Amino acid sequence: DAGITQSPRYKITETGRQVTLMCHQTWSHSYMFWYRQDLGHGLRLIYYSAAADITDKGEVPDGYVVSRSKTENFPLTLESATRSQTSVYFCASLFRGGRDYGYTFGSGTRLTVV
């Protein structure tokens, strides 16, 4: 199906472990984004990418690493997970079509760090 696929949907990991969240789009949208959603903080931008091999930090990048070797994939890695990284993570891509403009989000990954 067309769209953005995130995997896994749920993940429990231990403090200190490395974990990678996957994001795949079936279009060829240039811009892709990673957000985390927490109660009281709304959606906060972690990293974004303008194209393959071009990434930049967002509002809360510490403790995260991204890569984008192919346009369709934008994985997010937590190098050494901490409890404060327990959150719901959303990947999104930006579509533009005339006056039509906005994000398409994946269904999210709920990550718990214990």
Added chain:
Amino acid sequence: TQLLEQSPQFLSIQEGENLTVYCNSSSVFSSLQWYRQEPGEGPVLLVTVVTGGEVKKLKRLTFQFGDARKDSSLHITAAQPGDTGLYLCAGDRGGSGNTGKLIFGQGTTLQVKP
């Protein structure tokens, strides 16, 4: 600093009532978007407004962009239980590079009781 303030944060109403959600900022946005998010899913784009003073209608939902492009409102007429969800406004500051990064409001949780 929260650049986009949404109000109210929570709203619980009876089916058939009307409601308005506000999204305010002291900053100017090149565009503003509204999303609806259901539990366990990612936000889904409802509308994008670009021109100051613009009004868009989507069935029972009416969206307005302020003349100065600093604020927006979402009005729902005759709310139904299916309207229940988290409503998010998001603004694009635009500017050089036009990265497509959005700033999200904290969201308004709407519950429509039958």
